[in-house]
Amino acid sequence: MSLTSPQGFRAAGVVAGLKSSGAPDLALVVNDGPRFAAAGVFTRNKVKAAPVLWSQQVLTTGALRAVVLNSGGANACTGPDGFQTAHATAEKAAELLGCGAVEVAICSTGLIGAQLPRDAVLAGVEKAHAGLAADEAAGTAAATAIMTTDTVAKQVVCENRAGWRVGGMTKGAGMIAPSMATMLSVLTTDAVLDADELDTALRAAVRVTFDRLDVDGSMSTNDTVLLLASGASGVRPDPADFQRSLTQTCRFLAEQMQADAEGVTKRITVRVTGAASEDDAVVVARTVARDSLVKTALFGCDGNWGRIAAAVGYSDAAVDPDRLDIAINGVELCRGGVAAGGRTSADLSGAEIAVVITLGLGDGEGEILTTDLSHAYVEENSAYPS
Amino acid sequence: MSLTSPQGFRAAGVVAGLKSSGAPDLALVVNDGPRFAAAGVFTRNKVKAAPVLWSQQVLTTGALRAVVLNSGGANACTGPDGFQTAHATAEKAAELLGCGAVEVAICSTGLIGAQLPRDAVLAGVEKAHAGLAADEAAGTAAATAIMTTDTVAKQVVCENRAGWRVGGMTKGAGMIAPSMATMLSVLTTDAVLDADELDTALRAAVRVTFDRLDVDGSMSTNDTVLLLASGASGVRPDPADFQRSLTQTCRFLAEQMQADAEGVTKRITVRVTGAASEDDAVVVARTVARDSLVKTALFGCDGNWGRIAAAVGYSDAAVDPDRLDIAINGVELCRGGVAAGGRTSADLSGAEIAVVITLGLGDGEGEILTTDLSHAYVEENSAYPS
Structure with missing residues (x-):
């Protein structure tokens, strides 16, 4: 159930002393090959x-031997000193693994604007290297060490009957683009794939999974998704099969992030159909998913479809107000732009809320996963420095 | 201090029975001339x-004799029946005033998706007509009758030594474009001005005042700003003087809305200088002003400039991270994209917070007024149906 489930990978998670709480805060993931193809998707911030900046640079080679990840500090807005810390971290891991620094990616998450204690990070890398293992516990230790406001470690594995697997871990209560707090994810596979194939598959998977999770519309400085392929299964997968497994892996991880989002009391799916295009459908769904008045209404179990209609109307998509239908949890509340049922006829007391918006303009479809805006969200984000 | 301060205007505010609370909920504003030039700016939703829809249509003539405004129901997403209610309301006012329905604008605010009780509205118009007066109390009664979650009536008057005035009232805790709840505003002047002049001046004033107030990024279905000119002073104003007074009037009203926004504990000004253009400056300021992580941090009196830097970075404007300076309440926290001072060195304990962001790219400047994201905001919007 972890990123060490595919063959050819080892991992570790240790206490490097970056978090004042003393919790684990540094992870190392190593690809033992025989192949080292890799791809990555990064924040557009x-x-x-x-x-x-470091990882984007090293990934231009399309190969990675290892990834060092830390919580307890984002190493963002830290200037040349911060970049030097990332570089030194990669050098340390490379030295221990007998490879080049250019084969080591770095991921960080935590407070923006503070320098990481470089010596503690380097000592942490040594400690993690000493503890590397291929078992599930090692994968879980890595997934635990990257948690910030996460309350649970987030991991998944998908197995294909042809003999290859895709595994992964993630942290964060947001998404790869708009992001509540930084999202970091490392995905592994033992399938035989080239860097170009990984890149294409990863972009396609992220576009419809992590990019469709929107907790609060904020985009982090650190969001990173990496995919490493060891080729250790010896099997070259059917491309469609691999795409399906990879997308499913990302979807499972995105759903775990939604369920563990800061302050969440409702897991909300906003689905839009009948849009002029897929882009329009996603734009409408995202606009509704980000609207504070919609999010607070759903927190209050109030089927206030008028706020949804208003958000649809101010989105940048093509909208005909007279063709707008809105249903919540299967109950149609708005038909043709006017009230179709009572506001109270939908039962919103449960933790899952499905909003379905039909625009009546075309075949475009799309959905966004989001959460409500609760007192706990305000509490966590007015008190927790991230 | 109200919209009846300029000569030539009468107003009234009455209980029409649209609000279950029994509070005043219908206002009538009448221009007694001798001139009836008018202009309006409406939601882009x-x-x-x-x-x-009704008011946009009647304003194509550039003239208005009266405005009927109601709280207790937005008359939005109400289809042909709702439009008929707006039309009948204008007919009723026109009949009482001896003018055409095409000379009467209508504004509504409250819950979206419910029909207004037409008979109650029409009876309310009669009652308001019977109570029309030109004194300040009448203006205040009108301003009170349009309140929804507002806790105070919002009014202003600006007097020019040349002998003319601009008065106004507003409601809403949001803005003309992105809007927390509906914003309605009626502005009056006794200066002698044509409809074209009013239109130009109103658009210019709204662009830098109501359009620069952003409480939560939500845009209402009902936002309306109307400007009526009676010409009763007999004075044709200097255009620059009039523009200055009108913009100041709108600015005062916008500041009153900011101070009374739902759940506000901090009045926040986000000022951006050194942008590549004015548009870019406003885009950056608006992105920061809307960011939930920034708003919750400021609610928590936390000078978390890293969240501000992240929001600047995901805005659609041109940004060079190495030239980014951020100051809060006069204390520089970020210089050239890295920490310049301690997070705790800015005192955020007061109700006013000034965020100044310098991009170092050009001469573009702009600012957005906003508020924090507090427990009270969540409470009000998860419980109050609007």
Whole structure:
């Protein structure tokens, strides 16, 4: 059930002393080959953390031997010193593994604007290297060490009958693009795939999974998803099969992030059909998913479809107000732009809320996973420095 | 201090029975001339309330004799029936005033998706007509009758030594474009101005005032700002003087809305300088002002400039992370994209917070007024149906 489930990978998670709580805060993931193809997707934020700048650079080779991840500090807005810390971290891991620093990616998460204690990070890498193992406990230790406001470690594995697997871990209560707090994810596979194939498959998977999770519309400086392929199964997968497994893996991880989002009391799916295009469907779903008035209403178990209609109307998508239908949890509340049922006829008392919006303009479909805006969200984010 | 301060205007505010609380909920504003020039700015939401559709239509003539405003129901997403209610309301006012329905604008605010009780509205118009007066109390009664979650009536008057005035009232805890709840505003002047002049001046004023207030990024179906000119002073104003007074009037009203926004504990100004253009400055300021992580941090008196830097970075504006400076309440926290001071060195304990962001790219400047994201905001919006 972890990123060490595919063959050819070892991992470790240790206490490096970056978190004042003394909890585990540094993870190392190693690809033992025989192949080292890799791909990555990074935040589109123009303010990029040092580890993002470093990892984007090393990934231009399409190969990775290892990834060092830390919580307890984002190493963002840290200037040349911060970049030097990321570089030194990669050098240390490379030295221990007998490879080049250019084969080591770095991921960080935590407070923006503070330097990481470099010596503690380097000592942590040594400690993690000494503890590397291929068993499930090692994968779980890595997934635990990257947690920030996460309350549970998030892991998954998908197995294909042809003999290869895709595993993964993630942290964060947000998404790869708009992001509540930083999202970091490392995915592994023992299938035989080239860097170009991994890149194409990863972008396609992220586009419909992590990119469709939107907790609060904020995009982090550090968001990173990495995919490493060891080729250790010796099997070259059917491309469609691999795409399906990879997308499913990302979807499972995205759903775990939604369920563990900061302050969540409702897991909300906003599905839009009948849009002029898929892009329009996603734009409408995202606009509704981000609207604070919709999110607070759903927190209050109030089927206030008028707020949803207003959000649909101010989205950048093509909308005909007279063709707008809105249903919540299977109850149609708005038909043709006017009230179709009572506000109270949908039961919103449960933890799952499905909003379905039909635009009546075309075949475009899309959905966004989001959460409600609760007192706990405000509490956590007004008190927790991230 | 009200919209009846300029000569030539009468107003009234009455209980029409639209609010279950029994509070005043219908206002009538009448221009007694001798001139009736008028202009309006409306929500850009594609889902427009019936009164918006009606008022946009009648304003194509550039003249208004009266405005009927109601709280207790937005008359949005109400289809042909709702439009008929707006039309009948204008007919009723026109009949009482001896003018055409095409000279009467309608504004509504409250819950979206429910029909207004037409008979109650029409009876309310009669009652308001019977109570019309030109004194300040009448203006205050009108301003009180349009309140929803507002805790105070919002009014202003600006006097020019040349002998003319601009008065106004507003309601809402949001803005003309993105809007927390509906914003309605009626502005009056006794200056001698044509409809074209009013239109130009109103658009220019709204662009830098109501359009620069952003409480939560939500845009209402009903937002409306109307400007009526009676010409009763007999004075044709200097255009620059009038623009200055009108913009100041709108600014005062916008500041009153900011101070009374739902759940506000901090009045926040986000000022951006050194942007590549004014548009870019406003885009950056608005992105920061809307970011839930920034808003919750400021609610918690936490000078978490890293969240501000992240929001600047995901805005659609041109940004160079290495030139980014951020100051809060006069204390520089970030210089050239890295920490310049301690997070705790800015005192955020007061109710006013000034965030100044310098991009170092050009001469573009702009600011957005906003508020924090507090427990009270969540409480009000998860319990209050609007």
